[in-house]
Amino acid sequence: MTPTAQFDLASIAGRFQLGGDFITSSPYGSGHINDTFAVTVRLASGEARYVLQRINHLVFKRPDELMENVERVCAHAQRKLTASGQPDAHRRALRLIPTTDGKSWFIDAAGNRWRCYDFVEKATGHDVVRNANQAFQAARAFGAFQSLLADLPGGRLHETIPDFHHTPTRFARFQAALAKDAHGRADAAKPEITFALARAAEVSRVVDALRAGQLPERVTHNDTKLNNVLLDDVTQEGICVIDLDTVMPGSVLYDFGDLVRTSTSPAAEDETDLALVTMQFPMFEALVNGYLSSANGFLTSAEKRLLPFAGKLITFEIGLRFLTDWLEGDTYFKIKRPMHNLDRLRTQFKLVASIEAQASAMQNFVDQK
Secondary structure, eight states: OOHHHHSOHHHHHTTBOOSSEEEEEEEOSSOSSSEEEEEEEEETTEEEEEEEEEOOTTTSSOHHHHHHHHHHHHHHHHHHHHHTTOTTHHHHSOOBOOBTTSOSOEEOTTOOEEEEEEOOTTEEEOSSOOSHHHHHHHHHHHHHHHHHHTTOOSSOOOOSSTTTTOHHHHHHHHHHHHHHOTTSOGGGGHHHHHHHHTTGGGTTHHHHHHHTTSSOOEEEOSOOOGGGEEEETTTOOEEEEOOOTTOEEEOHHHHHHHHHHHHSOSSOTTOSOGGGOOOOHHHHHHHHHHHHHHHTTTOOHHHHHTHHHHHHHHHHHHHHHHHHHHHTTSOSSOOSSTTHHHHHHHHHHHHHHHHHHTHHHHHHHHHTO
16 A cells, blocks of 8 residues: 555645645655655645655654754744745745644644655755765755754754764674674674674764753754755755754764765765765765855854764764664564675774775864865
């Protein structure tokens, strides 16, 4: 049964203040967690589209807390953009459509949480970074997003996934899985295990700095792939950050680090030809230039100094998660072939090695900014 057939989308859409009659709906986007649909309604002035989305409560265990975060973030971003005189504020930050009873989300009879956003027209998400300008625009958009939320009032956001980028916790789980080796898989990953253990001293660097107050805690996105930024169809400017489910307290280094991980290598995340995996320095330059063009005004010198290390840390962390899942029997990440997690972790660790080989040049480039 397809998600479209599974849900009465016309009835669900009718629970939101769309201002018109439901016409049609269709699956939308490339996300793999939530069920997302583009909904078309008929208004007096013509047709309009909205994004209707069911939150996957099996992944996000506290969906009401998640929606409280999203509600606060969207409202604050819209207020700041409007106050600054931004003429297209409705395209620069997601806007939640209220339900017919004035709430920000709707709970159906089965307990599913639904939300609805304005559809950002004439802008597209892209799954693969194809050139340096796209990298620049993605980094600039995420920096602008962090800047908008740097003064978010109302106290600390909820942690929608606790310890999501707590690398020491990830490393401890890897060690536990290695010690147990419940599926007898450690021998197949000996070089990668040695690689991981050799970098044990670095996993706590950001967490320790946050704890000591040497780095500030920020509101961060935590999933900074290119497809979470909509690029204007005409200008190719990064105009709107989407997929706010992992927006929570963290370090800006987590966001920039994941940009490096996902945007600098030409190879796929599960590439089996490791010769294709490399950290392309021009792409790193584009990321730094784009990010600092919007984030430099609020970054501390310590945050800026650690931008090159951030790419290494997050790439290592994701590789570590693939390695842990391999040792635990492929229980978390979906796989398409028996060695899939092994291929993924090797790709990540090869990228870590490429970053390490260029670390001095990366640091010099950032230090000159």
